[in-house]
Amino acid sequence: MTEIRFAGVGHSFGDRTVLEDIDLTLTERRVGIVGVNGGGKSTLARMINGLVVPETGTVTVDGLDTRRKGAAIRKSVGFCFTDPDTQIVMPTVAEDVDFSLRRTGLSREERRRRVEQVLDRYGLADHADHPCHLLSGGQKQLLALAAVLVTEPSVIVADEPTTLLDLRNRALVAETFAGLPQQLVVVTHDLDLVADFDRVLVVDSGRVVADDAPAPALAAYRRLALDTDPGR
Numbered sequence: 001m002t003e004i005r006f007a008g009v010g011h012s013f014g015d016r017t018v019l020e021d022i023d024l025t026l027t028e029r030r031v032g033i034v035g036v037n038g039g040g041k042s043t044l045a046r047m048i049n050g051l052v053v054p055e056t057g058t059v060t061v062d063g064l065d066t067r068r069k070g071a072a073i074r075k076s077v078g079f080c081f082t083d084p085d086t087q088i089v090m091p092t093v094a095e096d097v098d099f100s101l102r103r104t105g106l107s108r109e110e111r112r113r114r115v116e117q118v119l120d121r122y123g124l125a126d127h128a129d130h131p132c133h134l135l136s137g138g139q140k141q142l143l144a145l146a147a148v149l150v151t152e153p154s155v156i157v158a159d160e161p162t163t164l165l166d167l168r169n170r171a172l173v174a175e176t177f178a179g180l181p182q183q184l185v186v187v188t189h190d191l192d193l194v195a196d197f198d199r200v201l202v203v204d205s206g207r208v209v210a211d212d213a214p215a216p217a218l219a220a221y222r223r224l225a226l227d228t229d230p231g232r
């Protein structure tokens with residue numbers, strides 16, 4: 001697995017401190033990040049591929065510093081945004097997935113084959129030539145994920161990848177994640193999605209307040225968010 005390392009990371013936007021004292025080494029295959037709204041999860045996730053560079057401290061991916069090697073890191077770390085519209089860049093579905101493959105040096109034929117395969121996998125084959133903006137919210141979310149997965153990055157960071165999905169497509173994404181050989185970092189409010197992950201972090205007020213196996217980490221999150229500590 002890739003080693004994702006946060007060392008003494010802190011960050012603020014204006015005078016608002018968003019992350020502080022983050023020291024983490026992530027080498028597990030599947031890492032979940034949960035926590036209450038505004039806690040800093042997306043900011044932390046975006047730091048993994050240099051979309052946000054920390055104000056203090058460093059983030060490295062296999063020893064490459066995101067501050068200096070962002071472009072190189074983004075070739076091996078794929079990022080899937082919460083809002084698929086942020087990510088969809090081409091007019092039609094097939095063109096959008098193909099766009100991800102443009103810089104890979106694959107032949108046109110091989111690219112076409114991969115695009116077909118991934119659209120089929122995500123139930124979008126019938127929409128290949130449709131304008132992206134006419135897709136439903138959930139279809140857009142699947143398209144955004146497909147466009148990242150088609151490039152086979154060695155790490156996939158996904159920020160709330162199931163938020164817009166129906167039960168069936170959520171299961172499809174969960175099953176896809178379970179079968180991926182790559183390293184996966186998933187930010188989510190869908191706690192079941194990370195229940196079988198290798199490690200779960202709970203982020204609150206800019207800090208990692210629990211870092212454990214899923215069951216104890218999710219229990220800690222529930223106590224924190226719902227204030228239902230039976231011991232009190």
Ligand SMILES: Nc1ncnc2c1ncn2[C@@H]1O[C@H](COP(=O)(O)OP(=O)(O)OP(=O)(O)O)[C@@H](O)[C@H]1O
Binds near residue numbers: 016035036
């Ligand atoms: N680009 C930005 N400029 C200013 N403030 C920002 C920016 N991005 C995030 N913030 C602030 O940083 C804090 C943490 O935001 P972040 O998006 O990381 O939280 P989150 O844990 O992902 O929340 P949610 O569960 O709602 O997605 C929030 O208070 C937010 O308003």
Ligand SMILES: [Mg+2]
Binds near residue numbers: 042043
């Ligand atoms: Mg977020």
